[in-house]
Amino acid sequence: MIDLHCHILPGIDDGPTDLSVSLAMARCAVDDGIRITACTPHIYPGLYENHAEGIRSAIAAFRLALAEANIPLQLVEGADTHLAPDLLEGLRGGRIPSLNGSRYFLFEPPHHVAPPRLEDSVFNLVAAGYVPVITHPERLTWIEEHYPAFQRMLQAGAWIQLTSGSLTGRYGPRPKYWSERILDEGLCHILATDAHHIDRRPPLLAEAREVASRRLGSEEATHLVVTRPQGIIDNSPPASLPALPEAILRKTARPFWRGLFGRKPH
Numbered sequence: 001m002i003d004l005h006c007h008i009l010p011g012i013d014d015g016p017t018d019l020s021v022s023l024a025m026a027r028c029a030v031d032d033g034i035r036i037t038a039c040t041p042h043i044y045p046g047l048y049e050n051h052a053e054g055i056r057s058a059i060a061a062f063r064l065a066l067a068e069a070n071i072p073l074q075l076v077e078g079a080d081t082h083l084a085p086d087l088l089e090g091l092r093g094g095r096i097p098s099l100n101g102s103r104y105f106l107f108e109p110p111h112h113v114a115p116p117r118l119e120d121s122v123f124n125l126v127a128a129g130y131v132p133v134i135t136h137p138e139r140l141t142w143i144e145e146h147y148p149a150f151q152r153m154l155q156a157g158a159w160i161q162l163t164s165g166s167l168t169g170r171y172g173p174r175p176k177y178w179s180e181r182i183l184d185e186g187l188c189h190i191l192a193t194d195a196h197h198i199d200r201r202p203p204l205l206a207e208a209r210e211v212a213s214r215r216l217g218s219e220e221a222t223h224l225v226v227t228r229p230q231g232i233i234d235n236s237p238p239a240s241l242p243a244l245p246e247a248i249l250r251k252t253a254r255p256f257w258r259g260l261f262g263r264k265p266h
Contacts, residue, residue, distance in 0.1 A: 001032075001033050001034045001035065001205050001206065001209065001225040001226060001229075002034070002035065002036040002037075002038075002225065002226060002229035002230060002233065003029065003034045003036070003037045003038065003192050003193050003195075003203060003205055003225075003229075004038040004040070004078065004099055004106070004133075004161070004190060004192050004229050004232060004233075005038065005040050005078075005080065005106055005135060005161060005163075005192035005193065005194045006025075006029075006037045006038060006039065006040060006192070006193055006194070006195045006203055007040065007041055007042070007080070007194070007195060007196045008022050008025050008026065008029075008037060008039055008062070008195065008203070009022065009039050009041055009055070009058045009059065009062055010022040010058075010062070012041045012048075012050060012054075012055070012058055013041040013042040013048045013050065013080075014042065014048075014196060015041065015195075015196045015197070016196070016197060016198075019062075019065055021197065021198055022062060022065075023065060023066070023069050023071065024198040025195060025197070025198050025202065025203050026066055026069075026071045026073045027071055028198060028202050028203055028204070029073055029193075029195075029203040029205075030071060030072060030073050032203065032204050032205055032206050033205070033206050034073070034193075034203060034205055035072075035073070035074060036073075036074045036075075036076060036229075036233070037073055037074070037075055037076075037203070038075075038076050038077070038078040038099055038100070039055065039058070039059050039062070039075055039076070039077060039078065040078040040079055040080045040099075040106055041055060041058075041079060041080065042079070042080045042082070042108075043079045043080065043081045043082060043090075043096055044082045045082070045084050050079065051095050051096070052077070052079075052094055052095055052096065052097040055077055055079060055097055056077055056097070059075050059077055062075065063075055076099065076100040076233060077097045077099075077100060077101070078097055078098065078099040078100065078105070078106055079096060079097050079105070079106065080106050080108050080135065081096055081105055081106055081107055081108060082108050082110070083107070083109065083110070083115055083118070083121060087121070087125070088124065088125060088128055088130075091105060091125075091128075091130060092128075098130070099133070099232050099233065100232070100233045100235070101235070102232055102233065102234075102235035103129060103130050103131050103235055104130070104131045104133055104159070104232040104235075105130060105131075105132060105133065106133050106135050106161070107122070107125075107132035107133060107134050107135065107158075108134075108135045108136075109134065109135075109137070109140060110140075111139070111140055111141060112140075112141050112142070113142065114142045114145070114146050114149075118149065118153075119149055119152060119153055119156075122134075122153045122156065122158050123153075123156050126156055126157035126158060131157060131158065131159055131238060132153075132158045132159070133158070133159045133160070133161050133189070133190070133232075134150065134153065134158055134159065134160050134161065135161050135163075135192075135194065136161065136162065136163045136166065136175075136194060137150050137160060137162075137178070137182065138162055138163065138166045138175045138176075138178035138179040138182055139163060139166060139171060139175045139178075143178055150182075150187070151187065154187055157238070159189040159190070159238070160182065160187055160188050160189055161188070161189065161190045161191070161192050162179045162182060162183065162188045162190075162191055162192075162208075163175070163179070163191075163192065163193070163194045164191050164192065164193050164194075164204060164205050164207065164208030164209075165193070165194075165201065165204070165208070166178070166179035167179045167180065167183070167191070167208045167211045167212065168207050168208055168211060180215070183212060183215060183216065184215060184216075184247070185247045186244045186245045186246060186247040187244065187247075188224065188244075189224075189228055189244065190224055190225070190228050190229050190232070191205060191208050191209065191212065191224045191225050192205070192229075193205050205225055208225075209221045209222075209224065209225050212224050212225075216245055217245075220242075220245050223241075223242045227241065227242055228241050228242065
């Protein structure tokens with residue numbers, strides 16, 4: 001399997017603070033069946049001022065540590081990129097790394113507030129030749145009121161990544177509901193761990209692949225964790241990769257409160 005969203009580099013963002021934890025995460029990933037991990041630290045202006053040169057330097061050092069520890073995990077570069085006025089400029093100039101230097105990059109919306117002109121920003125990035133991979137929309141507090149916006153952004157050319165732990169219930173009932181709905185409605189392109197630690201948020205992907213296999217079949221589950229992620233690494237055109245599955249709930253999906261409780265709360 002290939003994990004394209006992982007905060008595994010030590011001391012660079014809110015992921016592991018030291019190398020021993022990073023190595024434990026790498027062992028966990030390999031034991032889970034992950035063979036390639038994208039190192040994707042946050043780029044968040046004013047909080048995590050990471051850039052491509054520093055990320056590549058950290059990856060090179062971590063590769064040496066993996067070799068010394070005899071951990072067979074391949075690494076590729078990337079970043080968990082937040083919305084900023086100079087995002088497109090940063091991608092074009094190489095300051096912000098895309099996933100393995102491809103047209104695809106991780107794009108993380110704010111967790112608690114829907115940003116103004118989000119759709120316009122995504123449309124502009126797509127028009128410039130990039131494929132924003134929108135990370136974990138199922139965990140956003142504002143998804144219920146703005147769910148159609150994600151459908152429109154996908155139709156415009158963006159991709160969607162769900163967090164493996166959301167599908168397995170690690171983040172609670174609300175993210176589980178939204179991840180299942182996004183998956184069942186044929187809107188999810190890839191699964192990834194978004195791992196940050198070995199205990200609290202470990203790099204486990206196989207359990208989510210099994211959930212996807214039960215819901216959509218084994219072929220689509222493989223596309224979510226192998227085929228499309230490999231296509232991203234290879235910079236394959238989106239149209240050359242497996243299409244999203246036919247929606248099974250688009251016409252019958254229930255509101256969030258019914259999906260959880262069976263009745264509207266008072």
